[in-house]
Amino acid sequence: MAEHEHVRVAVVGSGFGGLGAAVRLRREGVTDFVVLERADSVGGTWRDNSYPGCACDVPSHLYSFSFAPHPDWPRTFSGQEHIRAYLEQVTDVFRLRPHIRLNSEVKRMTWDGEKLRWDIETTSGRLSADLVVSATGPLSDPKIPDIPGLDSFPGKVFHSARWDRDYDLRGKRIAMVGTGASAIQIVPAVQPLAQHVTLFQRTPPWVLPRIDRAISGAERRLHRLLPFTTQVRRGLQWGIRELQVQAFTKRPGELGAVEQLAKRNMARAVKDPALRAKLTPDYRIGCKRILLSSTYYPALAQPNVDVVASGLSRVEGSTLVAADGTEAQVDAIVFGTGFHVTDMPIADRVVGADGRTLAEAWKGGMEALRGASAAGFPNWMTIIGPNTGLGNSSMILMIESQLNYLADFVRQLDVLGGRVALDARPSAVRDWNHRVQERMKRTVWNTGGCTSWYMDANGRNTTIWPGTTTEFRRATRRVDLAEYEVLRPAEQRGAVTEESAEAAV
DSSP states (O other), rough: OOTTEEEEEEEEOOSSSHHHHHHHHHTOOOEEEEEOOSSSSSHHHHHOOOOTTTTTTSOOTTOOOOTTTOOOOOOOOBBHHHHHHHHHHHHHTOOOGEEEEOOOOOOEEEEEEETEEEEEEEEEEEEEEEEEOOOOOOSBBBBOOOTGGGGGGOSEEEEEEGGGSSOOOOOEEEEEEEOOOTTTHHHHHHHSSSSOOOOOEOOOOEOOOOOOOOHHHHHHHHHHHOTTTHHHHHHHHHHHHHHHHHHHTTGGGGGHHHHHHHHHHHHHHHHHHHHHHHHSSSSSSTSOOOEEEESSHHHHHHHHEEEEESSSEEEEEEEEEEESSSSOSSSEEEEOOOOOOOOGGGGGGOOOTSSSHHHHTTTTTOBBTTTTOOOOTEEEHHHHHHHTTTSSOOHHHHHHHHHHHHHHHHHHHHHHHHEEEEEHHHHHHHHHHHHHHHHTTTHEEEEEEEOOTTBBBTBBBBOOOHHHHHHHHHHTOOOOGEEEEEOOOGGGGOOOOOOHHHHOO
């Protein structure tokens, strides 16, 4: 990387969001951009999460870009290795590699109000950019709880997103801490290998069967010969999930029937009434992420697995002690304890127009106009920003909507012309956030009676979108300049006319 390289756009991250942004920029005719990636390959969360059993809980044809359909998905719910290979393929097909800077972790991004640009410091050098697209994703920085005595544990310790492939699990006593989406895939994968597995469960999840199967060669040939059949399949999967949204957002009581399906799924595999009692949630299904597995409950019913219905409290040598006093002797601890979602580390590295970091600006909770623009951070956009998450569908749909918004943002800058920046008005951010939070009040995520990672430290749901993906696509179809302040260099500010602003709209 050159000492003082300047680009029009810097994209941070090379997962679905970052690669999608790169493709969209090229389609808009923007070729002066870089993708900054801290690792040595692309893939984002699908590169980092390589634990045994890792797979997606969204159907493959829906968990892929609409502009890059893949007719050769091997399974209805594809595994991590297939999704990662798909992202590598997207990188090659759309000729993105010349734009990608690997091993270039962003250490600091600072807004220069005089030059109207972002000065960026990375581990591989410095550069500047007119526009920054932050696509680091909410599931990129693992969270390990502060457990007393953990530092003195003599065995192996790692997070599910930092799996140690060199560690042999065979014959080991394994502790699995957490019962989220990763844990319910890891436990069935390691149970046959381990001498014993102890699952530390603070809150049991609702688990529905995962109806997974191999996609036949005939189906794949059909998708290759008649590409529209792939779109039909994707459209059906999308439509079913759009119809389900009402139950999550407006009528949580209707989810009771789904709870019965989950209970029957458990009863088929778990015959011990005491174990079933431990595994039965006491909150409305959907309040926490609904998990999909047909192997989790059968694994828990095996004789070499214990479920401790209490969180890990402390570590005393090789002994793990739960909050209820239960003890377990283990050789390795695997944390499936989630990520820094509402306190993303990247926010500490972004310094805005008033000298505050994004983390300081978001101290009271994350807020961004249409999930993309934060007030006081001009020409800075985030992909999968505040309140863009989903509880029942594919995040790729939300990413593509935000890419539409990014494309129009770039067009507006072009129409305005010259050195120019757009800064979201605080009033627009407040109004947008108020509308989102008002809609959130009656959703299952706020009323279901659970504590989830959707909520921030202040008890606000700053993660989930309280509507359909269609609604979000309409909301991000174009940039409304009335919601932004147009910034110019000091010497040009008097030259901006009302006619030029109207033309931009």
